[in-house]
Amino acid sequence: MTPVRTAAARPGAALLTAAALLIGVGGLLLVALTLPVPGDGTPPNARLWLAGILALLAVGAVGVRGAAQGESRAARTLPAAFTLLLAVLGTEALLRAYAVPAGLIPTPGRVLSALWTARTVLLQDTYTTFVLEALLGFVAGTVLGLGLALLVVRFRFLERGLLPYAALFSSIPIVALAPVIVKAVGLDWPSKTVVVAVTVLFPVVVGAVRGLQSASRLHLDLMHTYAATPAQTFRDVRVPGALPFVFGALKVASTLALISAIVAEFFGTNGHGLGFRIQIEVGRFGLDIVWAAIVLASVAGIAFFALVNALETRLLPRAGRS
Amino acid sequence: MTYTSPAPPTSPPPNEPPIVSIRDLQKVFPVPGGETVALKDANLSIQRGEFISLIGPSGCGKTTLLRLMADLEQQTGGELLIAGRSADAARRERQYGYVFQAPALMEWRSVLKNVLLPLEVMNVPGDRVGRAREMLKLVGLDKFERNYPWQLSGGMQQRVSIARALAFDPPLLFMDEPFGALDEITREHLNLELLRLWRETGKTVIFVTHSIPEAVFLSTRVVVMTARPGRIEGVVDIDLPHPRSDDTREDPRFFTLATEIRELLKKGHA
Amino acid sequence: MTYTSPAPPTSPPPNEPPIVSIRDLQKVFPVPGGETVALKDANLSIQRGEFISLIGPSGCGKTTLLRLMADLEQQTGGELLIAGRSADAARRERQYGYVFQAPALMEWRSVLKNVLLPLEVMNVPGDRVGRAREMLKLVGLDKFERNYPWQLSGGMQQRVSIARALAFDPPLLFMDEPFGALDEITREHLNLELLRLWRETGKTVIFVTHSIPEAVFLSTRVVVMTARPGRIEGVVDIDLPHPRSDDTREDPRFFTLATEIRELLKKGHA
Amino acid sequence: MTTLRPSRAAGLGPMLIVALIAAALYWPLMLAANVGPAGRTLASGAELDCKTALACASQLRNPVVPAPAQLSQGFVRLSTPVTSPLALPYNVGVTAGETLLGLLLATVTGIGLALLLVASRAFERATLPWLVASQTVPVVAIAPMLAVLLGQYGVQGFLPKAIIAAYIAFFPVAVGMSRGLRSADSLHLDLMRTYHASPAQTYRWLRFPASLPHLFTALKVAVTSALVGSIVAEISTISFSGLGKMLAENSRASDTVALWVIMGYGAVLGVTLVALVNALERWVTPWSRR
Amino acid sequence: QKLVPVKVQLKWFPQAQFAGFFVAQAKGYYKAEGLDVQFLPTGDQSPIQTVATGTADFGTTWITDLLTARQQGIPVVHIAQLFQKSGYTLVALNSSGIKTPADFKGKRVGVWPSGNEYPAVALLKKYGLTTSLDSSVSNPSVQAVTYPFDPSIVFPDKVDLVSAMTYNEVDQIVGLGYPLDKLKIFNASDYGINLLEDLMFSTERTLANKNFKGSGQSGEDIAAKLVRATIKGWNYAVKNQKEAVQIVLVNCGNTCKGSGTRSSAASHQTWQMAEVAKLYNAGPTLKGRAGYLDPATYKANVTLLKSLGILKADPAPAAVTYKVWEKATGKK
Numbered sequence A: 001m002t003p004v005r006t007a008a009a010r011p012g013a014a015l016l017t018a019a020a021l022l023i024g025v026g027g028l029l030l031v032a033l034t035l036p037v038p039g040d041g042t043p044p045n046a047r048l049w050l051a052g053i054l055a056l057l058a059v060g061a062v063g064v065r066g067a068a069q070g071e072s073r074a075a076r077t078l079p080a081a082f083t084l085l086l087a088v089l090g091t092e093a094l095l096r097a098y099a100v101p102a103g104l105i106p107t108p109g110r111v112l113s114a115l116w117t118a119r120t121v122l123l124q125d126t127y128t129t130f131v132l133e134a135l136l137g138f139v140a141g142t143v144l145g146l147g148l149a150l151l152v153v154r155f156r157f158l159e160r161g162l163l164p165y166a167a168l169f170s171s172i173p174i175v176a177l178a179p180v181i182v183k184a185v186g187l188d189w190p191s192k193t194v195v196v197a198v199t200v201l202f203p204v205v206v207g208a209v210r211g212l213q214s215a216s217r218l219h220l221d222l223m224h225t226y227a228a229t230p231a232q233t234f235r236d237v238r239v240p241g242a243l244p245f246v247f248g249a250l251k252v253a254s255t256l257a258l259i260s261a262i263v264a265e266f267f268g269t270n271g272h273g274l275g276f277r278i279q280i281e282v283g284r285f286g287l288d289i290v291w292a293a294i295v296l297a298s299v300a301g302i303a304f305f306a307l308v309n310a311l312e313t314r315l316l317p318r319a320g321r322s
Numbered sequence B, C: 001m002t003y004t005s006p007a008p009p010t011s012p013p014p015n016e017p018p019i020v021s022i023r024d025l026q027k028v029f030p031v032p033g034g035e036t037v038a039l040k041d042a043n044l045s046i047q048r049g050e051f052i053s054l055i056g057p058s059g060c061g062k063t064t065l066l067r068l069m070a071d072l073e074q075q076t077g078g079e080l081l082i083a084g085r086s087a088d089a090a091r092r093e094r095q096y097g098y099v100f101q102a103p104a105l106m107e108w109r110s111v112l113k114n115v116l117l118p119l120e121v122m123n124v125p126g127d128r129v130g131r132a133r134e135m136l137k138l139v140g141l142d143k144f145e146r147n148y149p150w151q152l153s154g155g156m157q158q159r160v161s162i163a164r165a166l167a168f169d170p171p172l173l174f175m176d177e178p179f180g181a182l183d184e185i186t187r188e189h190l191n192l193e194l195l196r197l198w199r200e201t202g203k204t205v206i207f208v209t210h211s212i213p214e215a216v217f218l219s220t221r222v223v224v225m226t227a228r229p230g231r232i233e234g235v236v237d238i239d240l241p242h243p244r245s246d247d248t249r250e251d252p253r254f255f256t257l258a259t260e261i262r263e264l265l266k267k268g269h270a
Numbered sequence D: 001m002t003t004l005r006p007s008r009a010a011g012l013g014p015m016l017i018v019a020l021i022a023a024a025l026y027w028p029l030m031l032a033a034n035v036g037p038a039g040r041t042l043a044s045g046a047e048l049d050c051k052t053a054l055a056c057a058s059q060l061r062n063p064v065v066p067a068p069a070q071l072s073q074g075f076v077r078l079s080t081p082v083t084s085p086l087a088l089p090y091n092v093g094v095t096a097g098e099t100l101l102g103l104l105l106a107t108v109t110g111i112g113l114a115l116l117l118v119a120s121r122a123f124e125r126a127t128l129p130w131l132v133a134s135q136t137v138p139v140v141a142i143a144p145m146l147a148v149l150l151g152q153y154g155v156q157g158f159l160p161k162a163i164i165a166a167y168i169a170f171f172p173v174a175v176g177m178s179r180g181l182r183s184a185d186s187l188h189l190d191l192m193r194t195y196h197a198s199p200a201q202t203y204r205w206l207r208f209p210a211s212l213p214h215l216f217t218a219l220k221v222a223v224t225s226a227l228v229g230s231i232v233a234e235i236s237t238i239s240f241s242g243l244g245k246m247l248a249e250n251s252r253a254s255d256t257v258a259l260w261v262i263m264g265y266g267a268v269l270g271v272t273l274v275a276l277v278n279a280l281e282r283w284v285t286p287w288s289r290r
Numbered sequence E: 001q002k003l004v005p006v007k008v009q010l011k012w013f014p015q016a017q018f019a020g021f022f023v024a025q026a027k028g029y030y031k032a033e034g035l036d037v038q039f040l041p042t043g044d045q046s047p048i049q050t051v052a053t054g055t056a057d058f059g060t061t062w063i064t065d066l067l068t069a070r071q072q073g074i075p076v077v078h079i080a081q082l083f084q085k086s087g088y089t090l091v092a093l094n095s096s097g098i099k100t101p102a103d104f105k106g107k108r109v110g111v112w113p114s115g116n117e118y119p120a121v122a123l124l125k126k127y128g129l130t131t132s133l134d135s136s137v138s139n140p141s142v143q144a145v146t147y148p149f150d151p152s153i154v155f156p157d158k159v160d161l162v163s164a165m166t167y168n169e170v171d172q173i174v175g176l177g178y179p180l181d182k183l184k185i186f187n188a189s190d191y192g193i194n195l196l197e198d199l200m201f202s203t204e205r206t207l208a209n210k211n212f213k214g215s216g217q218s219g220e221d222i223a224a225k226l227v228r229a230t231i232k233g234w235n236y237a238v239k240n241q242k243e244a245v246q247i248v249l250v251n252c253g254n255t256c257k258g259s260g261t262r263s264s265a266a267s268h269q270t271w272q273m274a275e276v277a278k279l280y281n282a283g284p285t286l287k288g289r290a291g292y293l294d295p296a297t298y299k300a301n302v303t304l305l306k307s308l309g310i311l312k313a314d315p316a317p318a319a320v321t322y323k324v325w326e327k328a329t330g331k332k
C-alpha cells in the first residue's frame, strides 16, 4: 500500500545508484588488478588494503540497494547480479591482499580460468551428476514419495504406523546411507541415482502428507455433506490445498538431490561425476578445479530450483491477493 | 427451472417416519479446564416438507444442532434419526444440502466452478454448467461466474454458497444464517425464491436465522432456543396461509406470531 | 464507565471542518480481463458527532467506501478528507476504530487478550485489563474472557471484535455490519448501548447495515447506495428525536423514514 | 470435524504393528540381500565358517544387510561400557550437543535473515538467489576447508561442527520464517494499520505469533539437517568423538555391522530431537488445537 | 620448567602406523625435550591444510602430497623421513590368474581417491597401461574405480585388483576369508615405484619463527626436538614391538580392530607393527640414519612424479630442509 518508489521517478537517486555501483565495482576491479597474484611478487600490506576493500564493498552495497528499487525487470534481477560481482571482486582482492596460496583458497580468477580450461571434463562430470544421478533420482524419488504420501493419507493406519519411521529414516545422513547402497547396487552411476531417490523421498512424503492434511475444515465438512468418496475429496479439496506444500518440498528436494549425488560419489565411482572430480582434485591441491566443480554444481542446483519454481508458478496461478 | 413432485406443504404422507427425530439430544464440547454444554435435552420431530426455523441468541447451539443433524459432529448423548436412519446413513444417501454460516468457497475455483462442485462430485447427469448458471442467476450473480471468491464482497460470497447448496436439488436443506450478510431487498427476493422452491419441490428446510420476521414469513414452525446450556425453549406453529407473499407481512396474525416468538426469546435471554 | 465531554449530537461546533468530506470519490479494481468499478462519483460530507448508516445491496461498495476512509485502500479518483487531513494522517493520529465485516480475531490470543490488543499497541495508560473487561461485559462476553476464538460461535466472535474496536475509545468509528450475525435481542441491546456510547462521548459513527429499521433507529443520516457501479443514490435525514428508545420504533415518522429508504433501495436495485 | 483428523495422541499401536511386520520381513529380506554376495564370496574361494551361500548369508563379515544376531552383538559391543568415551552413548551425547548448538545458531541466523528478507526488498533481491545457491554447495566438499579456516583462529572442537550444522540448517529456518512473517492475515494487517502500529509493533503482535507454526515446521526440518550436518562435520574435520567420528573409524575398519548400529543410534537421535521440537511447539503455541 | 605446547597432525587414525609417536609420548621422550605434544586425529582434510593454516604446528604425510602442495604455492617443508620404503600394494586373488602387472589390461582396479591413486597410476603407466582416471584418455586399457578405503566395499566382487597398504588393508582382506596364500600381492616398491610415505613436515613460517609460541626457542629448534624424540620413539618401537603394540592399543579408538567384526585389535596391530617396522627399517635407517631423506630416493621420486605429469617442474629447494634432522641427530 506504500507508494512504489522507483529510481526512474527520482533521477537523483538513479544517478547516485549508478555512481555507487561504478565506484564499488570499478574500484574493486582496479584493486584486484593492481594487487599481485599470490605467489608472484611480495605480499602487500594486508591490513591497509582490507580497509580499502571493505569501504569499496560498502559503497557497492549502497548501489545495490539503490538498484533494487521499483518493480522493473532490471530492479528484480540486477541487484543479485551486482551482489555476485561485488562478492567475486571483493574475494579476489582479499585473497590477493592476503597472498593466500592457491592450494588453500584459489582466487575467483583462477576458478574462472579452470572452468574454461577443464570445460570438457567438467561438462561430462556435470552430465553424469546432474542428469543421470540427480535428475533421474529426483524424478524416481518424487514419484515414489507422492505415491507413498497418497497411501499414507488414504490409510490412516499407515500414517500412524509408517510416518514416524519416515522421520526416523530422514535423519540418517547420506554419509551413512551411501556406503550401504553403493555396496548393494554397485559403483556405477545407478547407485548414486538410488541414493538421490532415497534422500528425495522423505521430504516429498512429509511435505505431501502435510499438504494433503492441511485442507480447510469447512471444505472437508462440505465434501462430507456431499458424501463424497475419499477419492473425490482428495481430488477436489486435498490436492489443490496440498500443491503449495508439495512444491515447497520439491524445492528443498531439488537442491538436496544434487548434493546427495555429489556426496554419494565420495563413496565410490567409476571415475565420473562432480563429486569424484572434487575428491580427486582436493588430493592434488587443484582447488581451482574443485571450486570450478562446486560452481557448476551450484549453477545446476540453482537451475534445478528455478525449474521447480517455474513449474510452480505455472501450475499455481494463485488467486490469493497478498 | 422444472421441478417434479410438488408436494403439499405441511401435510406429510401418513405413516411416513418424521424426517428428523431428536430425543434428549446433547452435545458437550471439552474445553481447556472444563466443558461447554452446547446443547442439552433437545427434543424435536420434523415432518417431511416442513420449513423449520431455528432462532435464538448467539452461542445457543443452533449451528451445533445443524451440524449434528448433518453428521458433521457426534452427539454426546440422546438420539437423532434422519428419515428413520442414522445421520450418517442419510448423509451417505445425499439427502441434504448444507449452507454454512461462512461461505466456505474454494479459493482455487472460480464462482461457476464452485457451484459446479457438488454436481461433479455427485456425478449428476445432464447439463451441469447450465444448471449451475441457473442457480447463479437465481442469486443474482450470473455476471460473476468467472470471478474468484476473493473478488467478491462478503454477501456475494454467501450467495454463491447458497447457489452451490441448491445446485444438486437435495430433498433436505440445512441453512445456517444464509441471508445474514444480505441487504433487505436481496434478502426478501431470496426469501420468496426459497419459498417457491420449497413449495414446488416439497423439500424440507431447516433454517437458522436471527430475524424474527424472516422466521415467521418462511416457516411452518419456529424453534426458539435459549443460551448456555443450549435448550429448546419452545416451538411456535406458524399457521399463516400458503403461498405467502408480501401481503403476508400485513396479516395481523403475522404480528401476533412475531410477538410470541419475541417473548419466548426474551424469556430465554433472561 | 465514565466518559467525559458528552457532546450534543448532530450539532457540530461552528467552523469545524467536516470530519469526513468526499468529492467525486472513485475506486476501480482491476480484475483479470477488465475492471470492477466498486465506487463511482461518491460525494458526501459528514459532520463531527453524526451517526451515519450506509445501506445498499450486497456488492455495492459499502465496505470499499469504509476501507477508503480508513486508508486501507487508495482511491483511484476523487478526493477524500478526514477531519480536514488526508485519510493517512487521520489514521496516524489513531482517529478511528474499525469493526470489520469478519471478526478478524487473532487465534493465538484469548478473548481478553484480543480486546487488550489495541490498548497494548497504543500503549494506553491505566488499567487496561479493567477497561477490556468492561468492554467484554458490554457485549455480554465477560464470562468468556479466557476462551480462544475458535471456541466461540460466529456471533460471539463478532461481539469480541466490537469490544476490541471500542476499547481504545476512538473519536471516529467505522463499523462494517457489526451486528449482522447477532440475534435480534442481543442486537437491540447492543444498538441501545452503541447509541448511549455515541451520545455520551460525541463519537462519530459510520455504520454499515442491511437492516433498514436498524439504520433508521441508530442514525442521524442514512446513505443509500446502489450497486455496480457503486453510487450514492440518496441521503435520508433521520429527524427522529434523541435520545432514542424502544418507543422510537413506534413513532409514525419511523415508519415513513423506513419506507422512504426502502423505496430508494428498490430504485437502486432495479 | 474431529472425526476427519487424526488426533495427536494417536496410539503407538500402528507403529508397533509396522515394526512387527518389518521385523518379520527382515530375516527373508536380509537373506535375499546377502545370498548373492555370499555366493560370490564362496565362489571366489574365500574361507568362511559356513558351506552354503544360504548359510553364509547370515554371517558375512561385511554383509549388505546384517543379520539380527550380528546387529545385537554389534549393539552390545558398541554400547558398552556405557560410560566409556569410546562407546556410543557418550558419542551420541556429543553429536546431540553439537546439533543443538548448531540448531541454535541456525535459528538465530535464520530468523535474522528472515527479518531482513521481509523488511528489505533490496536485501531480498540482492541475496536470496545466493542464499539458495549456498545450499547447493555440497557441504561435504567445503566442510574440511571451513574447519581448517576456523581452526587457524583457534576455533576447534565443538564449535566448527556446530557452525557446519548451522550452515545447512539455517536455510529452512530462513525460508520458513520469512514465509511465516508474510503469512499474517491481510485483515489482521489492516487491523494493525488502523491502530497505526509501528512496524516493530506489527511484528511483535502480529507477524511473530502468526509465523510460529511456520517456524516450527521449519525447525523440524532444520533439526534433522543440523544432525546430518554435525555428523558430516565430524567425519570431515578433526574430531575426537561423536557419531560421525565413529562412522568414519568403523568404515575404515570395514565394520559394516557397526555402521548399521551407529546409523540406528543416529536415527533414534533424530527422532528424539524432532520430538523435542514438537514438545517445544506445543508449549509455545498453546492455542493451536491440533 | 614449562613445556612448549606442540600440535602434531597425524595423517590417519591412531594405529601402529604411528607407533613411534605414541611410544615417544608414553615413554616421556617429548617431555624430556620440553615439549607437550598433542596429536590431532585425522579427518577428510589434508594434513597439509591443517599445518599450512597453523591449526597444527607439524604433521605427517607422504611425499606426493607434500610436493603437489608445494607446487600449488603452499610453503610446506619436509623435515624428516620416517618410512624409507613404500608399503603400497595392489592385491588380486590368485584364482584371477593375474600374474604380472601386464595382466592388468582390461581388468577393473580399485584405487583410493584424493591423491592416493598415484602409486597405482605410476605402476600402470610403467606397463604402458592407461586408466579412466586420466580424463584425456578416451579408451583406457584399465577400468579404475574409486571407493573410500575399505576394500570390502569392492573386493573381490566389483574389482579384480584392490589397493592395500601392507600393514593394514592386506590384513583386512585376509579377514574377509582370503588367507595370504590365496592372494597375489603386487608391492609397488618391487616394481620400482617407491614413492616415499610417512614423513614429518612443517611450514616455512613455523621453522623461521624466532620465538615459537613465546617459548624463546626457534621453530627450527622445536622441530629438531620433536624429530629427535620421535626417532627415539620409533627406534624403541621397532625393537620392542610387543610393548609398542600395547602402547598403541591405549591410543586407538575404534580403528585398531582391523577387518570385520572378528579379528581382535591386538592381533591386527601386532601384524601392523611388524609390517611398519619393515618400512622403517630400510634405506638410511639401516645405516643408522633414521629419519634421513635419502637424496637419491628423493630425486627418483621427483623424476617419477614429473614423468607422470603430476609435477610440472622440480620443486623449490626450500621444499626440503636437512637442518632440522641434522640438529636433531647431530649428524651431517
Ligand SMILES: Nc1ncnc2c1ncn2[C@@H]1O[C@H](COP(=O)(O)OP(=O)(O)OP(=O)(O)O)[C@@H](O)[C@H]1O
Pocket (backbone or CB within 6 Å): B029, B030, B031, B036, B037, B038, B057, B058, B059, B060, B061, B062, B063, B064, B065, B101, B230, C150, C151, C152, C153, C154, C155, C156, C181
Ligand atoms: N469446537 C468447539 N469447541 C468448544 N466449544 C464450542 C465449539 N463449537 C461451539 N462451541 C460452543 O458451543 C456453543 C454453541 O455454539 P454454536 O456455534 O452452536 O452457536 P450458535 O447458536 O450457532 O451461535 P451464532 O448465532 O453466534 O452462530 C457456544 O457457547 C460455543 O462457544
Ligand SMILES: Nc1ncnc2c1ncn2[C@@H]1O[C@H](COP(=O)(O)OP(=O)(O)OP(=O)(O)O)[C@@H](O)[C@H]1O
Pocket (backbone or CB within 6 Å): A321, B150, B151, B152, B153, B154, B155, B156, B181, B183, C029, C030, C031, C036, C037, C038, C057, C058, C059, C060, C061, C062, C063, C064, C065, C101, C230
Ligand atoms: N479486491 C478486489 N478485487 C476485485 N474486485 C473487488 C475487490 N474487492 C471488492 N471488489 C468488488 O467491488 C464491489 C464492491 O465490493 P464491497 O466489498 O465494497 O461490497 P459491499 O457493499 O461491502 O457488499 P456486501 O454487503 O456484500 O459486503 C464488488 O462488486 C466486488 O466484487
Ligand SMILES: Cc1ncc(C[n+]2csc(CCO)c2C)c(N)n1
Pocket (backbone or CB within 6 Å): E011, E012, E017, E062, E086, E087, E088, E112, E116, E119, E149, E165, E167, E168, E169, E195, E197
Ligand atoms: C592404513 C592406511 N591405509 C591407507 C592409507 C592412505 N595412504 C596414505 S599414504 C598412501 C599412498 C601410498 O603410497 C595411502 C594410500 C593410510 N595412510 N593408512
Ligand SMILES: [Mg+2]
Pocket (backbone or CB within 6 Å): B062, B063, B064, B101, B176, C153, C154, C155
Ligand atoms: Mg452459528
Ligand SMILES: [Mg+2]
Pocket (backbone or CB within 6 Å): B153, B154, B155, C062, C063, C064, C101, C176
Ligand atoms: Mg461488505
